[in-house]
Amino acid sequence: MRKDLILHLGALAILLFLELFGVFSDYHQGNFARILVLAAYGIGYNVLFGYTGLLSLGHALFFSAGLYASGLSIYHLDYNVGQSLILAICFSAFFSLLIGYLALRTVGVSFMIVTLMFSQVGYLCILYFGGITRGDEGIVIQQSSRVFLSLDLSDPTIRYYSALIIFSLCLIFNLWIAKSSFGRVLIAIRENSDRALMLGYNVHLYKLLAVIISGTISGLAGACYGILFGYVGASFAAVPYSIFPLLWVLIGGAGTVLGPLVGAIFMFYLIDYASDITDAYMIIVGITLLIVTLYARRGLLGELRYRYFKWIP
Amino acid sequence: MDLGPYLLFASLEGLVHAAVLSLIALGLSLVFGVMRIVNVAHGEFFMLGAILAWWISSFALGNAALGFLLALLIAPLIAGVIAMFSDWLILKHLKYDPEATIIATIGILYIIQQAALMTFGPDARPVEQPFNIRLDLYWFGFSAYKFFVIFASIILLLSVWLVMAKTKFGLLLRATQLDSETAQAFGIPISTVYSLVFGAGAAIAAVGAVLIVPIQQAHYLMGGEPLLLAFIVVIIGGLGSLRGTVAAAVLIGMSDGIISVFFSPTLAKILATLLVVFVLLIRPNGLFGTAKA
Numbered sequence: 139m140r141k142d143l144i145l146h147l148g149a150l151a152i153l154l155f156l157e158l159f160g161v162f163s164d165y166h167q168g169n170f171a172r173i174l175v176l177a178a179y180g181i182g183y184n185v186l187f188g189y190t191g192l193l194s195l196g197h198a199l200f201f202s203a204g205l206y207a208s209g210l211s212i213y214h215l216d217y218n219v220g221q222s223l224i225l226a227i228c229f230s231a232f233f234s235l236l237i238g239y240l241a242l243r244t245v246g247v248s249f250m251i252v253t254l255m256f257s258q259v260g261y262l263c264i265l266y267f268g269g270i271t272r273g274d275e276g277i278v279i280q281q282s283s284r285v286f287l288s289l290d291l292s293d294p295t296i297r298y299y300s301a302l303i304i305f306s307l308c309l310i311f312n313l314w315i316a317k318s319s320f321g322r323v324l325i326a327i328r329e330n331s332d333r334a335l336m337l338g339y340n341v342h343l344y345k346l347l348a349v350i351i352s353g354t355i356s357g358l359a360g361a362c363y364g365i366l367f368g369y370v371g372a373s374f375a376a377v378p379y380s381i382f383p384l385l386w387v388l389i390g391g392a393g394t395v396l397g398p399l400v401g402a403i404f405m406f407y408l409i410d411y412a413s414d415i416t417d418a419y420m421i422i423v424g425i426t427l428l429i430v431t432l433y434a435r436r437g438l439l440g441e442l443r444y445r446y447f448k449w450i451p
Numbered sequence: 452m453d454l455g456p457y458l459l460f461a462s463l464e465g466l467v468h469a470a471v472l473s474l475i476a477l478g479l480s481l482v483f484g485v486m487r488i489v490n491v492a493h494g495e496f497f498m499l500g501a502i503l504a505w506w507i508s509s510f511a512l513g514n515a516a517l518g519f520l521l522a523l524l525i526a527p528l529i530a531g532v533i534a535m536f537s538d539w540l541i542l543k544h545l546k547y548d549p550e551a552t553i554i555a556t557i558g559i560l561y562i563i564q565q566a567a568l569m570t571f572g573p574d575a576r577p578v579e580q581p582f583n584i585r586l587d588l589y590w591f592g593f594s595a596y597k598f599f600v601i602f603a604s605i606i607l608l609l610s611v612w613l614v615m616a617k618t619k620f621g622l623l624l625r626a627t628q629l630d631s632e633t634a635q636a637f638g639i640p641i642s643t644v645y646s647l648v649f650g651a652g653a654a655i656a657a658v659g660a661v662l663i664v665p666i667q668q669a670h671y672l673m674g675g676e677p678l679l680l681a682f683i684v685v686i687i688g689g690l691g692s693l694r695g696t697v698a699a700a701v702l703i704g705m706s707d708g709i710i711s712v713f714f715s716p717t718l719a720k721i722l723a724t725l726l727v728v729f730v731l732l733i734r735p736n737g738l739f740g741t742a743k744a
Contacts, residue, residue, distance in 0.1 A: 195557075240728055244731060246550070250553055252731065255682055258724065259725070265717055266715070388554070418569045424557075424562035424564075425558065428562070431554045431555045
């Protein structure tokens with residue numbers, strides 16, 4: 139078997155065995171279920187940032203597009219989990235097509251600022267239409283609605299397995315992209331988009347596809363987050379939720395399949411620890427961002443790949 | 452009251468917004484124009500100006516005018532020095548790489564914001580107006596202080612323009628803006644210029660904050676909204692174009708004020724951002740600018 143398959147399937151197996159052999163306490167089981175869904179969000183972000191080289195500062199828009207599409211359809215329209223997931227996927231795919239089309243008219247720094255602004259508009263819209271979304275207060279999805287194939291998704295163990303399945307799907311999809319010719323073109327665009335254009339690739343179309351894939355995975359993660367943990371609120375659309383995936387990817391290593399997971403585990407526990415000490419725990423995010431940009435530009439897996447394991451995808 | 456006076460009132464409120472907004476956007480635009488970097492922490496230097504104004508004026512108990520004057524002198528200075536320090540400590544080492552700088556300034560944003568939360572606390576705090584005169588405008592009374600805000604902003608904008616256009620230092624700035632490598636070859640100390648510009652950008656935003664804080668309260672999260680509006684302004688006005696920045700600030704500030712009075716502040720921000728979408732569709736470089744980011 140190939141080395142990269144062993145590495146990634148091994149990582150998934152570890153996550154499975156940790157649960158099977160009851161290594162987790164209840165507290166860590168809940169945390170890891172959250173981390174896995176958030177890491178799936180990170181994978182979505184990484185497709186655009188790590189592989190295509192487009193730095194978005196507004197992915198909270200896609201995350202919350204999925205979150206609200208599923209949450210609102212369950213809450214207001216009595217959709218079941220399956221229907222709401224399909225709606226969330228369609229909605230976030232459409233949204234990322236729209237935003238991608240508009241934002242890709244700009245490049246570099248402008249792209250970052252424009253995506254940041256779009257996500258602010260999304261956040262403001264959620265507050266503005268407070269009658270439907272209940273704004274900052276948010277919506278609690280009842281336990282009775284969170285049932286899929288007659289499994290109660292609010293049960294901690296089922297929730298962990300569900301999160302692991304979502305994460306595994308995203309991870310395998312990401313691995314496939316990284317190895318496919320499509321992914322190679324994305325990497326070529328990241329490394330030198332002018333050259334990719336000269337070689338005859340439709341760079342704009344590939345970038346747009348990358349935004350759509352990235353946005354849809356983010357939206358799926360958002361929808362799952364709402365369904366598994368039963369809460370949909372405006373805070374998930376605010377700036378920090380655009381910055382978190384960037385941070386996870388940077389810490390774990392941009393353009394590595396496992397990077398977002400490593401980064402998400404690290405940041406989740408760091409913030410968890412810091413919020414016990416102070417209300418101003420977001421200062422940790424600021425400091426980590428500075429340390430990573432100043433001293434560890436490649437991230438953990440990126441550094442390992444650079445030094446020892448050239449084959450890490 | 453019928454519509455006319457309402458509209459006048461909203462326009463005056465809008466002008467006050469526009470005046471302060473043009474200062475914030477000017478700082479952002481100046482930094483981008485000369486250094487080619489986007490300072491995402493810009494809104495936090497604005498916030499810093501406001502809470503420093505509260506802190507400084509609390510020393511001049513009983514004399515609001517003195518406290519305000521001290522704040523107007525000292526708060527921008529401190530904000531500027533903090534900005535220069537972060538430039539020296541961080542941005543310089545990133546060699547002003549545009550993407551790394553944005554990520555780093557997000558880091559600075561959270562550090563300043565959360566440090567403010569730790570020291571200043573989560574409450575909004577008012578600063579007393581330096582003078583309390585109401586002008587009777589026949590239909591409604593309007594605080595004379597608000598006219599002072601508009602007036603002071605215009606003075607500051609004009610002086611920045613004068614410095615840029617007429618002084619030796621302005622010449623250095625413009626030379627650096629045009630071509631930093633050639634400027635360096637001609638002996639211009641680029642890193643000093645960058646440091647000063649980054650400090651000046653933050654200080655101008657802080658002046659805006661000191662001016663607005665007697666009207667609006669100081670709060671540790673107050674930097675986010677002006678940052679969004681300043682981005683809108685510099686994109687519509689063209690990044691790095693001073694004239695465009697001021698024109699766009701008046702447009703956005705006025706419409707923001709008017710829509711806020713008649714409908715809701717949230718709707719005003721949504722509409723302003725959608726305006727940006729249209730500008731980007733028609734003119735990717737903004738209405739006035741030719742600079743490519």
